[in-house]
Amino acid sequence: xxxxxxxxxxxxxxxxxxxxxxxxxxxxxxxxxxxxxxxxxxxxxxxxxxxxxxxxxxxxxxxxxxxxxxxxxxxxxxxxxxxxxxxxxxxxxxxxxxxxxxxxxxxxxxxxxxxxxxxxxxxxxxxxxxxxxxxxxxxxxxxxxxxxxxxxxxxxxxxxxxxxxxxxxxxxxxxxxxxxxxxxxxxxxxxxxxxxxxxxxxxxxxxxxxxxxxxxxxxxxxxxxxxxxxxxxxxxxxxxxxxxxxxxxxxxxxxxxxxxxxxxxxxxxxxxxxx
Amino acid sequence: xxxxxxxxxxxxxxxxxxxxxxxxxxxxxxxxxxxxxxxxxxxxxxxxxxxxxxxxxxxxxxxxxxxxxxxxxxxxxxxxxxxxxxxxxxxxxxxxxxxxxxxxxxxxxxxxxxxxxxxxxxxxxxxxxxxxxxxxxxxxxxxxxxxxxxxxxxxxxxxxxxxxxxxxxxxxxxxxxxxxxxxxxxxxxxxxxxxxxxxxxxxxxxxxxxxxxxxxxxxxxxxxxxxxxxxxxxxxxxxxxxxxxxxxxxxxxxxxxxxxxxxxxxxxxxxxxxxxxxxxxxxxxxxxxxxxxxxxxxxxxxxxxx
Numbered sequence: 001x002x003x004x005x006x007x008x009x010x011x012x013x014x015x016x017x018x019x020x021x022x023x024x025x026x027x028x029x030x031x032x033x034x035x036x037x038x039x040x041x042x043x044x045x046x047x048x049x050x051x052x053x054x055x056x057x058x059x060x061x062x063x064x065x066x067x068x069x070x071x072x073x074x075x076x077x078x079x080x081x082x083x084x085x086x087x088x089x090x091x092x093x094x095x096x097x098x099x100x101x102x103x104x105x106x107x108x109x110x111x112x113x114x115x116x117x118x119x120x121x122x123x124x125x126x127x128x129x130x131x132x133x134x135x136x137x138x139x140x141x142x143x144x145x146x147x148x149x150x151x152x153x154x155x156x157x158x159x160x161x162x163x164x165x166x167x168x169x170x171x172x173x174x175x176x177x178x179x180x181x182x183x184x185x186x187x188x189x190x191x192x193x194x195x196x197x198x199x200x201x202x203x204x205x206x207x208x209x210x211x212x213x214x215x216x217x218x219x220x221x222x223x224x225x226x227x228x229x230x231x232x233x234x235x236x237x238x239x240x241x242x243x244x245x246x247x248x249x250x251x252x253x254x255x256x257x258x259x260x261x262x263x264x265x266x267x268x269x270x271x272x273x274x275x
Numbered sequence: 276x277x278x279x280x281x282x283x284x285x286x287x288x289x290x291x292x293x294x295x296x297x298x299x300x301x302x303x304x305x306x307x308x309x310x311x312x313x314x315x316x317x318x319x320x321x322x323x324x325x326x327x328x329x330x331x332x333x334x335x336x337x338x339x340x341x342x343x344x345x346x347x348x349x350x351x352x353x354x355x356x357x358x359x360x361x362x363x364x365x366x367x368x369x370x371x372x373x374x375x376x377x378x379x380x381x382x383x384x385x386x387x388x389x390x391x392x393x394x395x396x397x398x399x400x401x402x403x404x405x406x407x408x409x410x411x412x413x414x415x416x417x418x419x420x421x422x423x424x425x426x427x428x429x430x431x432x433x434x435x436x437x438x439x440x441x442x443x444x445x446x447x448x449x450x451x452x453x454x455x456x457x458x459x460x461x462x463x464x465x466x467x468x469x470x471x472x473x474x475x476x477x478x479x480x481x482x483x484x485x486x487x488x489x490x491x492x493x494x495x496x497x498x499x500x501x502x503x504x505x506x507x508x509x510x511x512x513x514x515x516x517x518x519x520x521x522x523x524x525x526x527x528x529x530x531x532x533x534x535x536x537x538x539x540x541x542x543x544x545x546x547x548x549x550x551x552x553x554x555x556x557x558x559x560x561x562x563x564x565x566x567x568x569x570x571x572x573x574x575x576x577x578x579x580x581x
Contacts, residue, residue: 061455083459084454084455085453085454085457085458085459085460086457088454088455088456088457089457093455099449100449100451100452102452103448103449103453104448104449105448106444106448110441110444110445111445113441114442114445114452114453114456114458115456117438117456117457118456118457119457120457122438122439122442122458123437123438123439124434124437124438124439125438126438127437127438127440127441128436154515170456
């Protein structure tokens, strides 16, 4: 690693996002985000509903551009105004709902073949072949779900947990610069959620992925990652590094929130949620 | 008796192969890329108009036919760009194109409603000469249709499994995912629509040469016919995967033409054919529903689109 260990993978500079501009429904979803993500960071992002977590991931993934003046720089390239399909050369993403990240009528093999070509130019070569199938089997094997023997099964026949695990493999198989996990275990049952979370950790460690994980769950945010970011009303209000993070408790987080935001913490769902 | 049945089958086989091109094109748009392109009702006569004008001008009929297919693919580009670039809903894009193409087709044919090819040399003459069968026999028609259908089948079967072809199919399944995996979904829809309309215009060019004239109204009913073939193919063969889908579309067209031909031979007035089409499509669509009802399965409310 050496000199690349502290490379900046992602920089957000003064990123703002306003929805329904100039109407009565105007919402400032992001209000000047400045964030630098270094190589192999694993950042947990927490915040209440409407804090701007998903909007921030959407801007990084290029679903929509930030307001004028904001910048998104990934791997040194200014990608601020690139369309989403060109952002994805840099970002792999797992969505909240398993059905968003996978194509249900297509087979596991076809889904992986699509994912394998992320960031590469698509041409008139066969989408899959023997070597790729071996690679896909290898990648699926590490999940321990038996999916490696079901390459020809339509993805619609898999369970939510299996689909989300497949999404994980699809998001990482082409080794993008950043992995974005957008509450990716929120719709799974508690047991499956733990399994998928463990698989996520395993793949992130193995591939040395730089990761941003949005979660609603403070306990998970504390348990995973080397850095914790708390968002509130479109701003980053707390940004904690590894050493401090390891000693934190949920109560410390609540206090940190109240101190930084000047508001009383009243989001019971965050505390009670066990997912 | 056997001769009559043989004749019926041969004729339906020929028609099934030609209309199968339309069915395959519509399978591509309606089922694979999930873009219900109604514009085929305009690109079919457009193919006929282009080929007729070019042949009358003295072009080689093969080159004129290829040019017609290419012109048709440009129609597909226009239809899909209305949707992807100007954000007009797909159904409306098709309707806009049908209306506009009526006038365009008249213009292409030099402000005439039809062009006769009776004294011109068509691909059917050329092929008849080439293989030494006399022009006008059903074998010639079948040979022409078979060659086109087989080429189309192999090319599409290969293309849809390439990297671009896979992205195209995935676009119809999950657009958000495809963008997230770095493929331009708008471009995929444009490519898919242009191939589909090219096939439909190719069918128009072939039919026009077979019947010996091009007519501005020859597209009327093509949309329903193509959909009927797609739906019959789906219901009878329940295809999974690229190859079986392509075969099912062509087979659906064959079954549909067989029903129509038999009905005509049984002495049904031609005016009743549309009712037969309506009944066929209804039956094909309702069978899976009844099957599930018998098994006490829950059936979700029908889609309000396609």
